[in-house]
Amino acid sequence: MTLREQVADTTRFGVTARILHWLMAVAIVAMIFVGGSMVGSLGNYGRLLSIHKTLGIVILVLAVIRIVNRLRQGPPRQADPLSRPERLLANGSEILMYALFLAQPIVGWCLVSASGIPIHLLGGVRLPAIVPTGAGLYAALRTVHSVLAYALLAAFTAHICAVLFHALVLRDRLIRRMTFGGRGAPER
Secondary structure, three states: OOHHHHHHOOOOOOHHHHHHHHHHHHHHHHHHHHHHHHHHOOOOHHHHHHHHHHHHHHHHHHHHHHHHHHHHHOOOOOOOOOOHHHHHHHHHHHHHHHHHHHHHHHHHHHHHHHHOOOEEOHHHOEEOOOOOOOHHHHHHHHHHHHHHHHHHHHHHHHHHHHHHHHHHHHOOOHHHHHOOOOOOOOOO
């Protein structure tokens, strides 16, 4: 299937939405590895923290762009209609993931702001503090950031499991909505 045919396919997300989706997927997988490595690496903690903060801001910017794009473009039509419970689950999980994509980096930015440490990203970019410095606020934000990290990991894992279920068990070609190329999973 050519790119022109993909653009004309009203059951697929637009090219911009698909590019943003996969850029965010790569950034989130990288964040999972960097975040996990930070916990067990004292020697590289500073470098990993700088990468972590930069990825967080990249994810925040991509999430905002994705939301604006989604509001402007709307979702594609369903090739196979979903039942009401399936539609509610799909819409609810999408809203949850977008909320987490926004909340987690904002809480992380607040967390670093509350620590009083200057917020430097890779490339020397410095972000302003967005909350006052304070030990109590820092402790609370650290807890919230950790809880949101586990929630985001769970939502991301559930999303991957749902995609695999549709591709490998249902074989309903739902994955075609967000991929490039023509076939997706073969028909039953």
